[in-house]
Amino acid sequence: MTQKRHLSPLLELQTRELIRNTSYFIFVIIFPFAMAGMFLLMSEMMKGQADAPDFSPFVMPMALFLAVTGTALTMTAGPLAEVRQSGALRVLSTTPIRKADYLMTYLAVRFIMATVQIIAIVGASVLLNLLPLRDVGRVFVVSLLGLVMFLALGYLMGGRLSSSQLATNLGTLVQLLALFLSGLAIPFAILPDWLTNVIRWIPSTLFGDLIFWASKNPLQQTGAMLSTSIVLAVTVLLVFLAVRSFKWDVE
Numbered sequence: 001m002t003q004k005r006h007l008s009p010l011l012e013l014q015t016r017e018l019i020r021n022t023s024y025f026i027f028v029i030i031f032p033f034a035m036a037g038m039f040l041l042m043s044e045m046m047k048g049q050a051d052a053p054d055f056s057p058f059v060m061p062m063a064l065f066l067a068v069t070g071t072a073l074t075m076t077a078g079p080l081a082e083v084r085q086s087g088a089l090r091v092l093s094t095t096p097i098r099k100a101d102y103l104m105t106y107l108a109v110r111f112i113m114a115t116v117q118i119i120a121i122v123g124a125s126v127l128l129n130l131l132p133l134r135d136v137g138r139v140f141v142v143s144l145l146g147l148v149m150f151l152a153l154g155y156l157m158g159g160r161l162s163s164s165q166l167a168t169n170l171g172t173l174v175q176l177l178a179l180f181l182s183g184l185a186i187p188f189a190i191l192p193d194w195l196t197n198v199i200r201w202i203p204s205t206l207f208g209d210l211i212f213w214a215s216k217n218p219l220q221q222t223g224a225m226l227s228t229s230i231v232l233a234v235t236v237l238l239v240f241l242a243v244r245s246f247k248w249d250v251e
Contacts, residue, residue, distance in 0.1 A: 080158025
């Protein structure tokens, strides 16, 4: 019972800490919607022109990808490295609060934040006729799978890197690289075949492809069963590495 009483205050603490860095918090929330709006605007501006590209199939998958990776990487790795760097986790050993409870609530608030973003993006996509209502459940489940995978990666980086600034910058870099190599920002059709044959097997790319599959998007490249198997295997591996290699303090 004592441990359970700690969870509610811890969740409140983690929520305050999550929004403490206002600039990062607002950026992570707004960026997916800003990018989606920009792609929708470009599609509207080019509508009716001969051979004009249609960006609408990329809007929802890209927004979901950015929401998941923004919270799971940028808002996870840097702050976690910061509490380790400050010695806050070391101080926890002198209190009744278990370190495991602290980390569980740390990840929980980020999972909730990303889930709310996913719901908002999926809902907006339905309203804008970018996603059929019948495919909402499948898109939601796939998004949660990708969220767990990237949360494990963010936790791994935050639990190993000794600098919060380095962890934040690396998380942002990984997010952008994963986006541009996933086929969600740069269509595979304009890339050379040798390059697409390589990057299509990157787990982050397979996650993007699963979003295409879940929304019945014709841009899907790889079979859903194979993509799901690889993403699940990588997720399990990342969780294992994150838990086993976590360092409670910065040496």
